[in-house]
Amino acid sequence: MKHERVKEVVELTQYEDIKKGEKGAWLSIAAYLVLSSIKLWIGYTFISGALVADGYNNLTDIIASVAVLIGLKISQKPPDVDHPYGHFRAETIAALVASFIMAAVGLQVIIEAGRTMIAGNIETPGMITAWVALAAAAVMLVVYTYNSRLAKKINNAALHAAAKDNLSDALVSIGAAIGIFGAQLNMPWLDPVAAFIVGIIICKTAWDIFVSCTHALTDGIDEKVLKKLRITVANTKGVREISDLKARVHGNNVLVEVIVQVDPELTLIEGHSICDEIERRLSKKHNILNVNVHVEPQDMKNNNI
Structure with missing residues (x-):
């Protein structure tokens, strides 16, 4: 009986941990809403294609964060007739959805960067766009640190995927800033090259999450x-x-x-x-x-x- 009571206490703690994970998802959504609005406004105003692309990247990240939030909500449902072990795999499915969205964004960044390099008609944006990109990167690094630590603390796959997405977004913003600074120094080719490298990083992160999730969903284990x-x-x-x-x-x-x-x-x-x-x-x-x-x-x- 004592073992059963301990088991019930641990299960209750798990549901509480999942509830804590929602804070990370909401933090990501709030950050993406604010940053995407600022990036799109400044990017269009001061003619920065890199910052505009970064802004649209954040808009798609909102969808990924909402998917993670929904997964966390579903996983909190107690066991029932159809799910005797509970609904915890909703977290893994949410992380899998996030990996698909990240891959789509990464491919889009790579394609756009390739088109820009081939076209060669790169305009020089205003310096304010570079500072906005760096500030956005700093914000996302803070969000990444918070979500990464929380994911490790509560051992949550969906939030861990969201944290990796946060890190990818910080890298995207840094890449955009490098490209903009390069354009100011008469090296406009740095903009698309940096974007191309960042796109590869995003796709690599998405692939890692995809492999981990599919391994778990097909009953694989270390x-x-x-x-x-x-x-x-x-x-x-x-x-x-x-x-x-x-x-x-x-x-x-x-x-x-x-x-x-x-x-x-x-x-x-x-x-x-x-x-x-x-x-x-x-x-x-x-x-x-x-x-x-x-x-x-x-x-x-x-x-x-």
Whole structure:
């Protein structure tokens, strides 16, 4: 009973952590709304294509942040008949959506930069556009730092993806500023080159998030994690052999299924006690709440072969 009470407390803490994650999503949305408005206004006024593109980039980021927020909202729903393990995977799906949006923006930046380099007709923007871009980069670095730390604290994949998006946006703004300063120094080619490099960085970040999310959604898990779980189960008193051990990621949780062999002369109560001990140890050492343990009597004949 004590283990069950601890489990309920940890589950409640998880839902509270997800609620905290909403603050990061709202912070990103607020920052993008303000920055996109300023960038588009200054960019069009002082003829800076780089800053205008950066402004539209932030508009698309609002959609990504809203997707993350929706994912966090859905993941807070308690388990039901259709979702016995809860709705935590909504976080992963939200992060996946964010990666698609980031990839689209990155490709757009690369294409526009390529067109500008081919055309060669680059106008010199006003210096104020460079300072606006640098100020925007500083703001996004602050937002990135906040969201990154919060994502690590609550172990939230969707917010971690949003934080990476924040960092990409800071790099975009820095790239825009470099291009504008280069134009002022009679090096207009720096603008599209910087934009092209930033576009590649955005696409690389989107790809990393995509790989991580699809790996989790297809029930993939790190082999190092499996090895640690196997060691913990094997070292549990009463376990003679592990027949099978599987695990999969569910949001920020890990679900474990394990089959162990025990002394065939143990009573049902003693076998159940071993199951409880495995659950307790996995919960304490690896923060795993959902463990399905199946106990089998050890086949002494096969064991001696």
